[in-house]
Amino acid sequence: MEEILRVEGLSKTFTLSKKQQKIERTTLRKKVAVDNLSFTANRGEIFGLLGPNGAGKTTTLRMLSTLIKPDAGDAVLDGCSIIGDPEGVRSKIGFLTSELKLEDFFTPNYLFDFFSRLHQVPEDVVRTRKELMFARFGIDKFAEVKVQNLSTGMKQKLSLVISLVHDPEVIIFDEPTNGLDVLTARTVTDYLQELRGEGKTIILSTHIFSLVERLCDRVGIIIDGKLTHCGTLSEVCDGMTIEDRFFEIYKEVKGDEQ
Amino acid sequence: MKNNTWTIIKKEFARFFGDRSLMFTTVIMPGLLIYLIYSLMGEGIGKMVTEGQDEVVTMRVENMPEFLAAEIASDSQMVVVNQPFGQEDIDMLADEDLNIVMVRFPKDFELLVNTYDPKCGLPAPNVEIYYNSTNNATSLVYKTLTAFLDSYESGMSNRFDVNRVDDGSTAQFDMATDDSIGAMIWSKLLPMLIVMMLFSGTMAIAPSAIAGEKERGTIATLLVTPMRRNQLALGKIVSLSCIALLSGISSFIGIALSLPKMISGEDVELGFNYTFGDYAAILLVIFATVLIMASVVSLLSALAKDVKSAGTMITPFMLVVMLAGLIPMFQNNTPETFTTYIIPFYNSIEVMTATFAHKIMWSNVVVCLVSNICYTGIAVWGLTRMFNSEKVMFGK
Structure with missing residues (x-):
């Protein structure tokens, strides 16, 4: 197994505004979102970060994609450090989350070319890859339709395609099926498995147990910013279903608090 | 990686020129509206002056x-x-x-x-x-x-005249030429109008291109590409400057075409005689002004969380620029000190004033240009830092 991602001691603390303090029902000004997180991921596997809402999954993935900087720790992705070489990291990853939007004004065709240029993909590769990806996700018929006129499902598929214009080695996917209709969700999960078959590495975050069971080779359980367990699915589950095992771990960490 | 800036510029152009309504409201409409309004005002003033002359x-x-x-x-x-x-x-x-x-x-x-x-x-x-x-x-x-x-009354006790012009005499007492009168008026009026037009052009597009992208979540999509943040900042500022320049030129054409109509009712002939060098200096200064205008508006837009709050943040800055535009109205001579020409906006106003008054000094034009380009460089650095700042880009 070739290690492609090594995360070491990653930490992130946010300062809470008064409004956020009220929402979080706390008087503390600081919130530790990610606390000394370390794990590794291997080439050609799907690694899942499983945890409840607010556990720090999204923050971790945003740090890995260099959108935000860690307060401490580092991660090395395919030889590039997220601190020392963020551009290098971004050239090797495809990051997809619902917070990343595409400009409504442009067509899928224009956006594919535009993002390919930003990723320095050669023109001939752009053409063949665009044909392939558009056909794979049924976007070809809508290639010249402005994003604002596409259906929600088509927009989501286009976002996936755009994040992968440069055929990255590592795909970081925050809540891959969140907000997707059942058909698009199935298309996406099938495609993730297909990518794994091609030797790509996928790091995803989710709180959906079935998704972990169906997709992930290895899983890390994250609660309150800390990685409590990490290993292959069978190692973490320890003979139980992932759902039962998660609640057992959750109870160990949090006690009877719900 | 260098052509990422060009990719961003092309995308901004595609966004702008592909949107006919945006292009119409930003480039065509300002010039057209100014032309129509000034022409109508000129006609109205002319009508007021001549109306009633034929009635018994x-x-x-x-x-x-x-x-x-x-x-x-x-x-x-x-x-x-x-x-x-x-x-x-x-x-x-x-x-x-x-x-x-x-x-x-x-x-x-x-x-x-x-x-x-x-x-x-x-x-x-x-x-x-x-x-x-x-x-x-x-x-x-x-x-x-x-x-x-009145003339009957003064004729009764006439002891002396001032500047009498006898029949057939061609005596001239006011030695100012039409050209110099024109130069004085243009130098007081045009710098302010040009700055206002350039500013409204910048305001029409810059907040949407940066604060709008933050608001719509599209900036984050750009930030996860391997492009360097300074390439994004430079691409944004240059493209916005070019578009704002187009808008400013449209407004300027509107003013230039309608001013003769506006002053047609007045009893003066205003000369508008400028050399190629004057026009070149004005164009250079306009470009330098637009660069720095787009820079400041971009910085403020990047700080704002949405387009609406960008507008609120930019208003005080707009007032300062407008005030700088009014300065030539209250001064007799353009300042000669070097430091004047390194103050952003004020330097553009003064160089334009001097040029329209036929008193251009190329050393001042150069100082104004170089200092504005330096400020733009600083703004690119500042915008790069903002694009790098998670608090600015993703702060709620």
């Missing part, structure tokens, strides 16, 4: 003196009726549609005037002229009458 006015006169009767007989606009009038008749003049003027001279006016001694302490003989100032025709008659009576 009845002049009801009491005790008409002979010298006036002879003068008025040659004026086809006035029909004289020698008829006394009372207060009731005067009250009728409140109706602005009546082309009537009533004039009351004291009895034996000429005798009274000739025998009146200003030192005697008694009030001088008084002429009463009743008219309605909202009626242009009666207003004109009132002006003609008072001018004639």
Whole structure:
């Protein structure tokens, strides 16, 4: 197994505004979102970060994609450090989350070319890859339709395609099926498995147990910013279903608090 | 990686030129509106000046003196009726549609005037002229009458004249040429108008291109590409400057075409004679101004969380720029100190003022250009830092 991602001691603390303090029902000004997180991921596997809402999954993935900087720790992705070489990291990853939007004004065709240029993909590769990806996700018929006129499902598929214009080695996917209709969700999960078959590495975050069971080779359980367990699915589950095992771990960490 | 800046510029252009309504409202409409509004205003002013000149006015006169009767007989606009009038008749003049003027001279006016001694302490003989100032025709008659009576009065005790121009004489006392009068007026007016137009052009597009992208979540999509943040910042500022420049040029064409109409009612001929060098200097300064304008508006837009709050943040800055535009109106000479030309915006205003006043100094143009380009460089650095700052880009 070739290690492609090594995360070491990653930490992130946010300062809470008064409004956020009220929402979080706390008087503390600081919130530790990610606390000394370390794990590794291997080439050609799907690694899942499983945890409840607010556990720090999204923050971790945003740090890995260099959108935000860690307060401490580092991660090395395919030889590039997220601190020392963020551009290098971004050239090797495809990051997809619902917070990343595409400009409504442009067509899928224009956006594919535009993002390919930003990723320095050669023109001939752009053409063949665009044909392939558009056909794979049924976007070809809508290639010249402005994003604002596409259906929600088509927009989501286009976002996936755009994040992968440069055929990255590592795909970081925050809540891959969140907000997707059942058909698009199935298309996406099938495609993730297909990518794994091609030797790509996928790091995803989710709180959906079935998704972990169906997709992930290895899983890390994250609660309150800390990685409590990490290993292959069978190692973490320890003979139980992932759902039962998660609640057992959750109870160990949090006690009877719900 | 270098052409990422060009990719961003091309994308901004594609966004702008592909949106016909945005292009119309930003580039076509300002020039067109300015042309229409200024032309209509010019026509309105011209109409106000000439209206009533062809209308006939009845002049009801009491005790008409002979010298006036002879003068008025040659004026086809006035029909004289020698008829006394009372207060009731005067009250009728409140109706602005009546082309009537009533004039009351004291009895034996000429005798009274000739025998009146200003030192005697008694009030001088008084002429009463009743008219309605909202009626242009009666207003004109009132002006003609008072001018004639004034000259009659000054003719009675004429001891000396100032700058008399005898018939057939071509003597000129005001040695200013039409060109220099024009230069003075343009140098006070145009810098302010140009700056205002450039600013409105920048305001029309920059907040949407940066704060709008933050608001819509599309900036994050750009930030996860391997492009360097400074390439994004430079691409944004250069593309926004070019588009704002287009908008400014449109407005300027509107002004240039409509100004002759605007001043057509005035009794002056304004020369607009500038050399190729003057135009080149103005264009260079306009570009430098637009660069720094786009830079500051971009920085403020990046700080704002949405387009609406960007507008609020930019307003105080806009007021400062407008005030700088007004400075030439209150100064006689452009400053000569070097430091003046390194103050952003103020330097552009002063260089434009000097150029329009035919007092261009290329050293100042160069200082203005170089300093503005340096400030733009600083702004690119600042915007890069903001694109790097998670608090600015993703702060709620």
